[in-house]
Structures are given as structure tokens and as C-alpha cells.
Amino acid sequence: MIARDFNEVLIGEDKFGGRPINVSRAIRFQECLDSCRMIVIGFSGARFTWSNHRPLAHLIQERIDRVFVNADSYGLYPEASVNHLERSQSDHNPILMCLDSRRGIMIPRPFRFQPMWLSHPSFPEVVREAWMRPNELSRAITHFTEKARA
Known part of the structure; x- marks a missing residue:
């Protein structure tokens, strides 16, 4: 697991105000x-974890504080959740990582494709099965997400 201020955004939606993100x-x-x-763990709470605290015309906010896990740690802690807490004195929001859902805040995570799945030997078969039976896109996607999560 890696949790820290990466000082870098991943996508345009991770930034508000200021210059556009550097795509490269x-x-x-x-x-x-x-x-x-590394796998991105979803989060709850405010989207942006850093702010320059300026008036709206000059306000910059970014999601630069993140938690990533590898497949092994995700397998050990499938209920892990990340919560962006309220900011107080710092320009960063504190982040709470809960590994045990009984102690933490249970947050349903949306399904997200993970590029590392492409290297798993059974991945092509999971995709093939998902597209063999259903004749509707929504059913194929549902079947794929169920198989991919298993």
C-alpha cells in the first residue's frame, strides 16, 4: 500500500482552477x-484533497493525496476504504484508510477496470464469457463486472 501526497493529478477532473493539467x-x-x-482505491468525502485557500477567482483545488494498493494487499483487505476527512489547519485534507469494514466507514466502491488484469491468464476467458451470452450491452457489462470481481 502507498498513501501520500503525490503532488500530481491523474485526470483533469482531479483539478479545479489554475493552469490545465500536464497530460504527459x-x-x-x-x-x-x-x-x-497498483490499484486505485475509491474514496468518499470531498473530491479535492488540497487547496490554495484563495478567493474563487484565484482558487486552485487538486486531488493529489491518494492511496494505492497492489493486488495482494487488496486481496487481503477487500473491504478497505478511503475517506477524505474535513480539512482544519493544513492546506491538505487528512485521509483515513480503513482496512476493516467493521471499524471503518463502509463505502460502496464503483467498478473500475484495472489495467493489470490484462496480464492475468484467465482475463481473455472472462471477457469472452461476458460477451457470449447476452445480446444487450448492459447485460454484457454486468456479467463482465461480476466475473472480474470474483
Whole structure:
């Protein structure tokens, strides 16, 4: 697990105000995560974890504080959740990582495709099965997400 201020955004939606994101840096950041086989954990709370605290005309907010896990740790803690807490004195929001859902805040995570799945030997078969039976896109996607999560 890696949790820290990465000082870098991954996508345009991770930034409000200021200059546009540097796309090549965002791509290199994502490629690094992919090569290390890191998975993004969803979150609850405020989207942005850092702010420059300026008036709206000059306000910049970014999601630069994140938690990533590898497949092994995700398998050990499938109920892990991340919560962006309220900011107080700092320009960063504190982040709470809960590994045990009984102690933490249970947050349903949306399904997200993970590029590292492409290297799993059974992945092509999961995709093939998802598209064999259903004749509707929504059913194929539902079948795929159920199989991919298993």
C-alpha cells in the first residue's frame, strides 16, 4: 500500500482552477502505477484533497493525496476504504484508510477496470464469457463486472 501526497493529478477532473493539467506528466504517473501493478482505491468525502485557500477567482483545488494498493494487499483487505476527512489547519485534507469494514466507514466502491488484469491468464476467458451470452450491452457489462470481481 502507498498513501501520500503525490503532488500530481491523474485526470483533469482531479483539478479545479489554475493552469490545465500536464497530460504527459499524468500519463507518466499512470504508467508508473500500472508498471508497479497498483490499484486505485475509491474514496468518499470531498473530491479535492488540497487547496490554495484563495478567493474563487484565484482558487486552485487538486486531488493529489491518494492511496494505492497492489493486488495482494487488496486481496487481503477487500473491504478497505478511503475517506477524505474535513480539512482544519493544513492546506491538505487528512485521509483515513480503513482496512476493516467493521471499524471503518463502509463505502460502496464503483467498478473500475484495472489495467493489470490484462496480464492475468484467465482475463481473455472472462471477457469472452461476458460477451457470449447476452445480446444487450448492459447485460454484457454486468456479467463482465461480476466475473472480474470474483
